[in-house]
Amino acid sequence: MDLKQFRDPKLAHELIELIGKICKGRTINLMEVCGTHTVSIGRYGLRSAMPEGLKLLSGPGCPVCVTSNHDIDCAIAMTRVPDAIVATFGDMIRVPGSTTTLGAEKAQGADVRVVYGPLDALDIARKSPTRPVIFIGVGFETTTPVVGSAVQMACEEGLSNFYLYCAHKSTAPALAAIANDPDTRVDGFILPGHVSTVTGLAPYEFLARDFKTPGVVTGFEPVDILSGVARLVAMVAEGTPRIENAYGRGVDNCGNLAAQKVIEDVFEPCDAVWRGLGPIPMSGLRLKGAYAAHDAMRAFSPEVEPTRETRGCRCGDVLRGIITPDQCPLFGRVCNPEQPTGPCMVSSEGSCAAYYRYREHN
Amino acid sequence: MQKDTEVRLGHGSGGAMMKRLIDDLFLDEFSDEAALPGDDAGVVPLGGERIAMSTDSFVVTPQFFPGGDIGRLAVCGTVNDVATSGAQVKYLSCGFVLEEGYPMDKLRQIVRTMAQTAAEAGVSIVTGDTKVVERGHADGVFINTAGVGLVPAGVNLSGRNCRPGDKVLVSGTLGDHGICIISQREGLAFSTTLTTDAAPLNHLIAAVLEAAPHTRAFRDPTRGGLASTLNEFAEASGVDIVVAEDDVPVRDEVRGACEMLGYDVFQVANEGKMVAVVPADEADAALAAMRASRYGENAAIIGEVCEPACESGHTVRLKTAFGSTRILDMLVGEQLPRIC
Amino acid sequence: MCLAVPSQITSLDDNGMAQVSVMGVTRPCSVRLVPDAKVGDFVLVHAGFAIQRIEEQDARETLALLEEMPDLLGDEVPTPDEAQDSCATCA
Secondary structure (H helix, E strand, O other): OOOHHHHOHHHHHHHHHHHHHHHOOOOEEEEEOOHHHHHHHHHOOHHHHOOOOEEEEEOOOOOOOOEOHHHHHHHHHHOOOOOOEEEEOHHHOOOOOOOOOHHHHHHOOOOEEEOOOHHHHHHHHHHOOOOOEEEEEOOOOOOHHHHHHHHHHHHHHOOOOEEEEEOOEOHHHHHHHHHHOOOOOOOEEEEOHHHHHHHOOHHHHHHHHHHOOOEEEOOOOHHHHHHHHHHHHHHHHHOOOOEEEOOOOOOOOOOOHHHHHHHHHHEEEEEEEEOOOEEEEEEEEEEOHHHHHHEHHHHHOOOOOOOOOOOOOOHHHHHOOOOOHHHOOOEOOOEEOOEOOOHHHHOOOOHHHHHHHOOOOO | OOOOOOOOHHHHOOOHHHHHHHHHHHHHHHOOOOOOOOOOOEEEEEOOEEEEEEEEEEOOOOOEEOOEEHHHHHHHHHHHHHHOOOOEEEEEEEEEEEEOOOOHHHHHHHHHHHHHHHHHHOOEEEEEEEEEEOOOOOOOEEEEEEEEEEOOOOOOOOHHHOOOOOEEEEOOOOOHHHHHHHOOOOOOOOEOOOOOOOOOOHHHHHHHHHHOOOOOEEEOOOOOHHHHHHHHHHHHHOOEEEEEHHHOOOOHHHHHHHHHHOOOHHHOOOOOOOEEEEOHHHHHHHHHHHHHOOOOOOOEEEEEEEOOOOOOOOOEEEEOOOOOEEEOOOOOOOOOOOOO | OOOOEEEEEEEEOOOOEEEEEEOOEEEEEEOOOOOOOOOOOEEEEEOOEEEEEEOHHHHHHHHHHHHHHHHHHHOOOOOOOOOOOOOOOOO
16 A cells, blocks of 8 residues: 555645645634644644744644653552562653653663553563553553553453553543633644544534534645645635544544444543643543453552652643743753653653754754 | 763663763763774874774673674674774674573574674684673673774774765665664564674775775764764764755665654664765765675665754754655664654 | 554454564554454554554545645635634634
């Protein structure tokens, strides 16, 4: 399958021209809420290719960045559970909690292992049946059914030493918080691609219905993103807000029903605290029913250090789209990928890391 | 930001953290005017001639991987480092730190590989050392090799020599070794037909120097990958370097693995590859010499050296097929598989 | 959040596990979330699980639409003077 045409510079150029034509004389703010979009936009230099008046804002789309200090402290506390093996996605290793990181604890001797996915953590649990294996679950709806499936498999196999520390979140409540935020003006949303693969379009309908804001589900190649932007600005200009799917090859409008079922069977919504957005009711997930036996917090209740926020760090405002990363006083000099202060700089999809990495010289 | 109080894995990964360790700790204590910090080999006067010396330690696990073993790396790594100075590499030393309990037949295999590789490179291993430590105190086998050679008169290769207008060449496909090693790691295992590309490149370097006598510098893009090497050159020479992404040779399998894991191929370690910076009028000759050499059949011209775009920075930029440009930074910490 | 790579299924077993290949590199992958996937299908793989089948037909249709887009959209869009102000999220 050859998807190179989605990187075709000629087609991209035509779309950029079209966007310019539609945007003439207007000021439009679009927000992308998926970290992978932030990275793609940076990598292909799309931000600066946008016409004057059209701003692409980065939103709270990086699940690592929106994980609160307290949640990270809890994950780190899991490394102190006697004899535990903590398994995690690579993304989390360098994220700073209140005082330390999973990576630093690993350097001190904690058994922290980076895995490609939860199946590898299940494997570790099988190979070390007498030790608790605690998987750190972060991610939005793309990842939730994947981790949920692993919990189901652990249950089916009777793998009682497999646990989940669950910091998963749902995307729609964050969108609602942004739409309701008086400090942020968003005229249209570039909706996440692979989250929508799971959820379909239904969770976003409220944006068009209640907030008269259009949204377009968009893929990740430059042509995908530009076509999403073109459709959005057209809807803004016409005043016809709708939710549309521009990523037909990756998303069915109804989403992935098997994946939705896994989320429903294994998890239930709960309140959660988001970095930057604060507490959002029913925006997090926790294990329910029989699966709760695999809940690491319930099983171990480890002592968690008191939460401390880093002074000066403005990740929260970056996540809400109020400032761009380069407007944070710490950006670049104090806070950079080598010496990150906040998670937005650590995570490869964090807005600050993407801005830094793809900074364009004239 | 607080200084590191302990050694981290990132300090060994060839990127910015390691550079900081070297600059702030080792060079701070060891500073010696005779040594030229920053190049792979130290070139120093001895008895009226100039000798090049280099040392490298090998700690890779697993010790055996598709296409090679730690022994091959141990010889190639040091041969290549010395050769980057333009010296004819002649002699190696090797020191072993062996873990109690390590199987003797595996050790023999490693040593045999070292002998074969040394013969291929035309070098002799003339002295060595052996230590054994208790079980659990070394990952099986650690090997250190050091090498020496004479630098011919008039040859002055250094990362500081790059000038605007020079061309950047690589001797072959990038990422093979790094991805091959990663494919063996627990928790990330995937199957591939990729084998390590570890190889002695001293003959290739000699051929390039003969065809392009004004070559500025050679370096092997090991830990930290091409990005680290080019950033080191840019900083040492006070220049910018621009690479055309489409011109960089990468095998499909390496691309596939990088996509799967979310890795940047420009930061993946290589073993049997060489980067060369050559004046523009000698670039074609250098390329031809590489391609005619063993291990250089996929060589390519991938970019060029430019005036720095701004006074404070020496940056390495990547031009994508799409037409956009991004900065190619040095690796920070280690590359880890990600979901984001 | 969404690193998912188009991969081809090269084999399937009875336990919901497949081998998938990306440009010649193969890896185990669960197909629990796409139960009707078959050998030869292309799927999006995220963290070791297939989450969607990719139809080449969909890709072709999208590209065809994109090529027409400038014609479809270009003429219909009103200029700022013509349109009513649509400030979506301000109160």
